[in-house]
Amino acid sequence: MTADMAGFIDAQRTDHGVAHAVACRALGVAPSTFYKHLNRPVTAQQLRRQATDAEVKRAFDKSQGTYGSPRVRAQLRRDGIAVSKTTVEASMARQGLCARPKKKKGLTSQNPGAAAPSDLLGRDFSATEINQKWCGDFKEVKTAEGPVFLATVEDLWSRRMVGFATSNDYPTAELAKAAINTAVATRGGGIAGVIFHSDKGSQYTSEAFAAACRRLGIARSTGRTGNALDNAPAESFFSTLTHELIDRRAWTTRAQARQEITLWVHSWYNQHRLHSAIGMVPPIEYEQATTPNPQKQTLHD
Structure with a gap:
């Protein structure tokens, strides 16, 4: 015994x-x-x-x-x-302490008639400086009032969530544009030349999104639709969000979901959560340690 x-x-x-x-x-x-x-x-x-x-x-x-x-x-x-x-x-x-990740289902579907940008990353999600490579995707968040749809923009240098936007309607090019615009605002502008990588979903291959990226000086890159490995960091973020927040909540209203997601991203994920891809430090701490003048954090939803 x-x-x-x-x-x-x-x-x-x-x-x-x-x-x-x-x-x-x-x-x-x-x-x-x-x-x-x-x-x-x-x-x-x-x-x-x-x-x-x-x-x-x-x-x-x-x-x-x-x-x-x-x-x-x-x-x-x-x-x-x-x-x-x-x-x-x-x-x-x-x-008996155990944390297991969850899988997600994609929301994007390819438009066969749209001209999609080529894949500029080739599954190389490393970056040598801030605002060099971004990636993003869409996520559906359920509430008792109905779904909230989330579009994201992540900087692959620090894995910081630099921008996101939400909508009550099914993901559109406008939602993708809103997320990009918040990311540019977070960075204080001056991001011309950054690569934004996504899948070939119709939202990202639309002329409206292409025009927004041209205006901002953003080079578009796309992997295959529905292939998690072609946009692995975006998939990883949503797996984390699902496991650490969404699966632990039962929201009554869309407003509640938006508020908690915003606080989770900015108060926990960006500032305190240890990220394996950057040596087990939080994204903002990593930026402060590796970037001469890291942009200050701002809240967006």
Whole structure:
């Protein structure tokens, strides 16, 4: 019998009112063996494990239960706590702490008659400077009042969500334009030459969106419609948004959804959430550390 099992049996009475004898019988453990282990003094190893579990739980709770073991470990290291990968994984397993991503369904469909731009990225989503490569896509968010549709623009240099826009109507070129315009405003203009990458959805291949990009000096790039790998960062962002916010909420109105999405993006995702693609730091912190004059954050919806 282990100390962990003794602690589990003891917790059944404290947490659920299950008598020690009943729990011992269910687990096939002699009560005398249980009491022998229960009354043993706590060892230094057990104290270290308890301290580790408390810190792991704190980091997990700080993310509102959304971090898996790599980000929990990264957060602990940022807090000055050195801990191994296996230790974090074991602690999370002991405590039943688990965060799993969800998959999303795309909203864009290709217009066979539209002339689509070529793929300028070729699945190379790295960038060497700010405002070099952007990407975006659409997402449907359900509420009791009806759906809200979200269009995004992400800077691949820092993985910061630099712009987005929402609408109650099905995604259109106007929604895509609105998201691009907010991204330009966030960056303070002067973004001519940036590549904006999307799929070949009709919204992004429309003349209205093409004209907006020409006016702003944005070079359009498109991957294949419905192919997640061709626009992987946009897909990854929506998976994160779904898992960490949308699946945890049941909004009554569209206004509530818009407000919470806006706060989540700007107050959590951009400012505090650790991003694996940039060395487990938040996007805005990454920009401040790598860009001479990073643009200040502004709120858009």
